[in-house]
Amino acid sequence: DAGVTQSPTHLIKTRGQQVTLRCSPKSGHDTVSWYQQALGQGPQFIFQYYEEEERQRGNFPDRFSGHQFPNYSSELNVNALLLGDSALYLCASSTFEPNKYEQYFGPGTRLTVT
């Protein structure tokens, strides 16, 4: 049973560029959430996708956008990169069933903005 997968594992970009990160959820899961984790901090919620729609959003600017595909996989796009966007980006998969709130994380994409 494949767990959550993410690509790429590492990425180096320059300020002002755009980046796309990818995630495939665990088998049987239909919901994907994205988190940003800065060094020494806990993950911070960016947004969540279910049924190809953004369902919830954290306190992140519109430069952060996403998409979910019919096979439940998801992309996170960040435009006009800033140095402060350097972080570990984590994808978490879950089910949207009632009373099921556990989320399972992929290995993350480490983004460095120079």
Added chain:
Amino acid sequence: RKEVEQDPGPFNVPEGATVAFNCTYSNSASQSFFWYRQDCRKEPKLLMSVYSSGNEDGRFTAQLNRASQYISLLIRDSKLSDSATYLCVVNILTGRRALTFGSGTRLQVQP
């Protein structure tokens, strides 16, 4: 004030010791509670859910006090492999399914 607060540590303990982590949360609407474990430069992994009645999984015991908005994790007979950062996590309902993480408590178990 942060929504979820934890002592950052580090906690340095010898093998075999018992160690306890505490966490407080600010939103009384919080409904689901978890402890995740995160190894250095790896993803968080679900350690256990926390229920009002308290729950135990081997050497790990989690407790929830809703009145005080307080969650704890007890690790007995610490192993070297327990060295990691432990993240206290809450899920606030009222339409949200996002997890809110504390900054984590780092544990270093020493031989």
